[in-house]
Amino acid sequence: MLPKPDFPPPESLFLKKPKYHLLTIYNYIIAHPRTWLLLIVFSLQLLLLLLVRSLPVSTVSRHHFPSPTPVVTTATATATSCDSGKVFVYDLPPVFNKQLSEECDALNPWNSRCDALSNDGFGTPAPGLAGLVPENLDPAWYSTDQFTAEIIYHNRMLSHRCRTVDPDSATAFYVPFYAGLAVGKYLWSSNYTARDRDRLCGMLLEWLDQQESWKRSYGWDHFMMLGRITWDFRRSKDDDWGGSFLYMPGMKNVTRLLIERNPWDELDIGVPYPTGFHPRTESDIREWQDHVRNRSRTTLFCFAGGTRSEFKNDFRGILLDQCDREKDACRAVDCSGTKCSNGSSSRILELFLDSNFCLQPRGDSFTRRSIFDCMIAGSIPVFFWRRTAYLQYKWHLPEDPESYSVFIDRRAVSNGTSIRAVLEGLGEERVKRMKDKIVEYIPKFVYAAPKEGLAGMKDAFDVSLEGVLRRFQEQRRT
Structure with a gap:
């Protein structure tokens, strides 16, 4: 008193x-x-x-996040039970997923997206790989589009051994909304408004708000796969790029898997871009690992990408200039005016298979699919921005960046540092250790073909789901 x-x-x-x-x-x-x-x-x-x-219950944050490093770090380990919990998959109205994929002719103003979305998101079989991949692995390669992860994750989730149809027994709730298709459809024309880009996202949250499992937690045990980069869902003003899905109040507690995350948002989880290799069995993985491990590489470093002429002092142009000056050590595929996003094309795959190192500057955003195309081919990535990988894919990449990659500050390169000199100075033993580490992690970079996954090995999907379930399990304990 x-x-x-x-x-x-x-x-x-x-x-x-x-x-x-x-x-x-x-x-x-x-x-x-x-x-x-x-x-x-x-x-x-x-x-x-x-x-x-005075605060409403729904706005109280309940998140407590464990370390992003998976408990099981070896890709060969596999769980036989669902110790981390089970997943309930919402059966959404078709307008939020199936209808979007079926209207594939209308998703892009330039061409049809139907081929890209075919084969459960893997796309059409990759042509022209004879001599580059072992003959019996040729059927495991597709012309996969980088923005189809929503479809791939949905199909895998429906057949997963830890799926439950009883929401009361679920640890996690998966919302199979194809937000990337819903927003991407309206990104490329001035005829569409901000309201067009947000319409389906708002409708989805209204639908969820009527579900009992959502009402119990206000989304904190829910997760989604959003098939585009996080910035496509973070429009702050109507005149800006993209949709505002991640800024909508209903998304404030939802965990989201993305091919590029916002490093300052703990709810964003970075997962690998889809690539062209979709192994059918564990033996497919083993054979491919042996293939890239024993590949004779004739080029020190390479670069696949186009210049950005609209940018002053374009860094990609600087890389192409260095490569041109070091023709006996570097090969480049200049993608200006051509489509190089599909790393399973024979030209790009051969480039990575023949090179010890692959240069990975930032893309249109900080990340690019080429990072994973490069590593699947057994080539060592060279980064110039830490946000390109180190702050992105913590569940899928080795904890120590120096164990699998090289970092050269872009400002040093712009001021004349020789990339060739840096790479030649690493030493054969260190280079071999980095290659071995990349080959070891290949299973975590790929999305397997069987909807049930691989019997004795965890792929990128398994690592992602395991991480989400552990996160929710930890939240429940605290």
């Missing part, structure tokens, strides 16, 4: 003449500092209590 003050109540001070008002308050504070301090502390506590009580 506060002591009874031995001076008039504070409100009486404010009834004095204005001439003496401030001076009188000041004199009382000086004369009774402890009493004033107690009054201030009590007032702040009361104010804090009122603020907390």
Whole structure:
């Protein structure tokens, strides 16, 4: 209990003449500092209590995130039970997924997306790989589009051994909304408005708001795969790029898997871009690992990419210039004006298979699919921005960046540092260790063909789901 003050109540001070008002308050504070301090502390506590009580339950954050490093780090390990919990997959109205994929002719203003979305998101079989891949592995290669992860994850989730049809027994709830298709459809024409880009996203959250499992947690045990980079869903103003899905109130607790995450948002989880290799069995993986491990590589380093002429001092142009000056050590495929996003094309795959190192500057955003095309081919990535990989794919990449990659600051390269000199100075033993590490991790970079996954090995999907389930399990414990 506060002591009874031995001076008039504070409100009486404010009834004095204005001439003496401030001076009188000041004199009382000086004369009774402890009493004033107690009054201030009590007032702040009361104010804090009122603020907390006024918050709606749905806005209280319940997230406690464990370390992003998976408990099981070897890709060959596989669980036979669902110790981390089970997943309930929402059966959404078709307008949120199936209808979007069926209307594939209308998803792009330039051409049809139907081939890209075919074969459960793998695309059409990759042509022209004879001599580059072992003959019996040729059927495991597809012309996979980099933005089809929503379809791939949905199909895998439906057949997963830890799926449950009983929401009361679920640890996690998967929302199979094809947000990338829903937003991407409206990105490329000025005829569409911000409202067009957000329409289906808003409808989806309204639908979820009616589900009992959503009401119980306000989304904190829900997750989605969003098939584009995070920035495509982070529009802050109507005139800006993309949709505003991730800024909608209903998404504030939802975990989302993305091919590029916002490093400062713990709810964003970076997962590998889809690539062209979709192994059918564990033996497919083993054979491909042996193939890239024993490949004779004739080129020190390579670069596949186009210049960005609209940018001043375009860094990609600097890389192409260095490669051109070092023709006996570097090969380049200049993708200006051509489509190089499909790394399973014979030209790009051969480039990576023949090179010890592959240069990986930032793409249109900080990441690019080429990172994974390069590593699947057994080539060592060279990064120039730390955000390109090190702050992105913590569940899927080795913990130590130097164990599998080389970092050269872009400013040093712009100021004349020779990439060739840096790479030649690494030494054969270190290069071999990096290659071995990349080959070891190949299973975590690929999405397997069987909807049930691989019997004895975890692929990129398995690693992602395991990480989500562990995260939710940890949240429940705390």
